[in-house]
Amino acid sequence: MGSMAKDWTVQLSAVNFRCDVCKHAWEDEPDLIEEAPELAHHPYRYFGNCPACQAEHQPQAAWARALMKAHQNSTGPKTAEGLAKVGRNLEGHPNAEAVQRTRFNAMKHGMAAKTATYFPARPDKYSFCGACEVNRTWCGQQAACVKQTEIFMLHHAAFESRNPRVLAGIHADLQAGLTAMLQMLMQQVLGDGVVITQPRVELDREGNSQTLSYLAEDGIRKYIYDRQAHPALKAITDFVSRLGLSMGDLGMTVRAADPDEADAGGVLKLDAKTQETLSDFNTRMLGVMGGARDMLAAAQKATREDPVLVEHQAREGKS
Incomplete structure (x- = not known):
């Protein structure tokens, strides 16, 4: 026989709370109980005082209320026959999934x-x-x-x-984060300027810092400045090269976009009749190399049968 169903209209003696102020979670007896007949799953609201920050009347944790609703909406066997069938489902365990x-x-x-x-x-x-x-x-x-x-x-x-595909999600998030960092670096450089201007400061004999200046011909004191490239520029170039975002990596150069461009160097100017694919060239070269042995043998035979050479060898007594 199935167990007796739980009465969800009875007040709870122990409730899980979560403080909205400090996010502390705890389980304790409620300090305040309000009737809520409009709630279909449990006609009470529970509140407790947070033991961490002393905030009063913090509500019951949302997941605890959702769990009560899930318990009441859950389905399952309630008759003896249904419970027995569920027990037979456990036969053969553990299976591959388990x-x-x-x-x-x-x-x-x-x-x-x-x-x-x-x-x-x-x-x-x-x-x-x-x-x-x-x-x-x-x-x-x-x-x-x-x-x-x-x-x-x-x-x-x-x-x-x-299987590296398991890490596809992590790598996608990492790539997105790196791209976002690159964009923030570029925005910072554009805001500050590519050149950073700072007054030149040196230490005097007493060790005090002094800003270098000089008195101009018009009697106005002018300061000496140091100008240097923005330090984030190097980080930007490193990001661009390592992330493969350069023009060459993206195939956005003039040569990559239009290989037939007249000014593009390194491209053979061949018409349709003289163009030859690499596979056709390899096939032709294999045929030529294969016939080279026959050509050498024929040349040696023709040399041995040459009448002048035969007469010379006979005169010299060579066979």
Whole structure:
């Protein structure tokens, strides 16, 4: 027989809360309960005082309310016959899918242990924590950062299966980030100018910094400036070359766009009759080289049968 269905109209004694102020999550008895008959899944609202920042009347965690709704909407066998059929479904386990799931879980725990060496769980301590949607309380209870564990798992799966396509998503995000950095560098250079002008400063005998200046003929003091290229220009050129964004890499040069251009050097000016493909040329050369042996043999035979040579060899006593 199936178990008795839970009565979802009864007030809960322990509720999961999440503070909207400090994002702290905890489970405790509610400090305030409001009736909400308009809610179909559970006719009560729960509020609690945050133990971390002392904020009052923080609401029940959204995922907890969604879980109650999911439990009530869940379907499954309720009769003895249905429960018995579900039990028979477990025969033959573990199957291939269950084995893969077990291997995935083992890899996940192993990767968490390895990731903890580099990225132990430290909520809001890393630079990338600001945009992370993981609950901070739950994150602090883990051995390692769950986001970095995912990256470790993908790389290990790619190397074990020798399938670089597994890393396509990570590489796409990385390429997009590098391109965004390149655009920001260019915007900064365009805003500052390609040449940076700074007053020349040197130290005097007492070690004090002095701005170099001189008195012009008109009696006005003028300062000496140093001009140098913007330091971000080198980073831009490195990004362009490493990302393959130069004109040659993109095929946007004049020679690449119009190979028949008269001024384009390095291009043979051949008409349609004299043009020859590389494969045809190789075929013709193989035929020529194949007949070279026969040509040499015929030449040697003609030399031996030459009457002048035969008479000369007879006179000299050579056979």
